[in-house]
Amino acid sequence: MKVSLFGAAGAVTGSCHLVEACGKRILLDCGMIQGSRIEEAKNALPFDFDVKRIDAVVLSHAHIDHCGRLPVLMQYGFHGPIYTQRATADLLPVMLEDAASLAEMDAERRNRFHKDGHSHHKPLFTRHDVGQVVRQLERLDYRRPIELFPGITVTLQDAGHILGSASVRVQAVEDGVTRTLVFSGDLGPRNTPILNDPDPYDAADLVLLESTYGGRLHRDRAATLEEIGQIFETAWKGGGNILIPAFAVGRSQELLYWFAKHFDDWGLGKWRIFMDSPMASKVIEVYDRHEELFDADAKAMFHGRPHPFRLPNLKYTTDVEDSKAINEHKGGCIIIAGSGMCNGGRIRHHLRHNLGSARNHVLFVGYQSAGTLGRLLVDGIDSIKLFGEEIRIKAHRHTIGGLSAHTDQSGLLDWFGAYDRHPRVALVHGEDDARKALALALKTRFDVDAQIPAYGDTLTI
Template identity: 40%
Template structure:
């Protein structure tokens, strides 16, 4: 008998981690970090819900932290299998995991200083830089779109382009068991169609028996890409006219590149000042951009022609700031700057410093261009918080707040339904990676109308797949 169990992103958005077991193998799909509230973050150090030493292989859909961020911990706890991914995912995961380990070590040192003053026990980081580097030794980044590979005894995986970020994949698992063969299509995160850099999400090579799919935006659609570009350009232009700064909390992978592309369109159309001061204040986003350049085959075939017309990395006023001192210097700018910095949910990183200096300024603007999980600073601001706490300081929110959801790297409800329709008529659809009370239930209602069997797995629940 084949079994599925979800150990993350079960009735919640982050921490994707799904275990498929046959009589011959145990394969994990993703091993992500829980992000959002402090309570969720504390879940990262808890037991996985399975024995890592008994996992034969890990299939990684893409390099976002909520899908790969606990891989070093998995290895630390005696996982000894191989990690299968596309080549771009392997490179981006290296970047993401090393950055995450460095931040955890830094946070642990800061907490240790506070603990020493209180004569308390100092916390340990979830994993160290050395442990993150060690986990990279287990990667096999040889998967190509559309080509099946054996990942474990009786388990064959075919990676298909998910159109979410560079190298992202939905994965068809062909499983052999004593009770017969079954196929499961695991969506990973599904991208929107018509994006400027990446191809549209692909259908599975064969109709699967079961589907495990994300529902991040299962309750709503996004604005069209062109309308979102217009909205961003207008918000930046209006803020420039007021003499304020624009702060854009930005995910380093894909979102930063998309926003820079949109700004380049505004400059080319003469709707933004010719020498607009743009700061890409994210070492990770800068490095990710360099990785993008190494994998043109993973992008749209016509992307190079369009980038010649609107090259986002040839903006006359673009400054890429890797060094901390250069980042700190940006805070002396009182107006006229567009600042892209991580993290996208404002849970950490340099953007929190820029928010500290600009949230209380009436002529500034904060532009949110991606998903913000419950419990994050970004979500509190989007939901209308009048005051937030940053670096032990209460800050009154006076800046203008914009939410532009057309930049999301996730498909909206209509696109999710279209993606599922291309999977044929599966025996069952398991909804994961979504807000239970919004995205999941709303999407489930759509499936109910279509008489498609569906289920929302609970954390740790084991489901038999006959």
């Protein structure tokens, strides 16, 4: 068995790994690269492998950096099955249709301002391409092995990252010998609201382990929630708005869970709360259909009051005009909007209207990739240009690390430590500083020499 890394090796986005075994070629994830314009332009480049020879795709979860290039894979000639967990299969069209819509609007905008007036920019993919992806989906359950091809079996287990997220085990029998690869996917922290804890495997020959936060420990959850409550109190007294860039899948639903749990503690009844994301509204419908995947606490809470997704002062805005109207409110609003890294979507319009006032606050509750607007804001940039307007930033910025959907170094070590014998491990889905820090921690705790592969490297089992 061989696995070649064609994405998320030295970076957090663009997950894509090619497995070769028993004469078959299986792609683990096919994600979009996110970051600067230069980085994102790579999404349109040809793949560094023969797409027509791919026999199947196994998808870990529905975040766009893991699934976003599936329509492009179709354009280059892939026509095989795409295997994924049932909830991920329901989330996937929501995510990809939104990405297609954004790509189409971006291409139209760029063509409109092209000097000679001719069309030169095409969207990365269209909603028609998304339809082809959906037609090729094969739905799997957790912990039920399925033989994809003779000699090759795949099993999914809950990764605890977002609804339907999975770690993937690929077992191949060749020459009477079974070889096992485990791809962690993205692992969530223990005790994440709504979701069950990550479900580790007990044995492998090689583990591809994510390392997004391999170099840090998250703040204590209780301290994080206390901090959020204090920010809300300060913002209310100052008469400002609170902006929360959030991914439509996972983070938005978790925020609403905490809002319901601390509705009175945080004085949320006096705020106007906006979920300004058409996609998030559709995602919540998927969550409603998959309550069987919730943990026990969430099942109890969702049958109580207030219901996290139906808070009395929560308004879902899908219409563009309703979204614009939010910015008429100069204070007393909590605005949750995508994209989570501020590189697109409605959050950019809200930033334009709110960053220039010291009354306002921006809460960053998720990972901000290098080169994104979110990362620039977190790193303290003084001014930015949005929609042709230079804005000097006066709003308060808060990085809330304790709500990450990725587990931290301690959680990664605990997940890896569940193996009966410590297998060989290669670190992916992390920037190099994080991978080096996690490699050192693995060596210290388990005496394991973790590999830090580069893009295009091939590992043999």
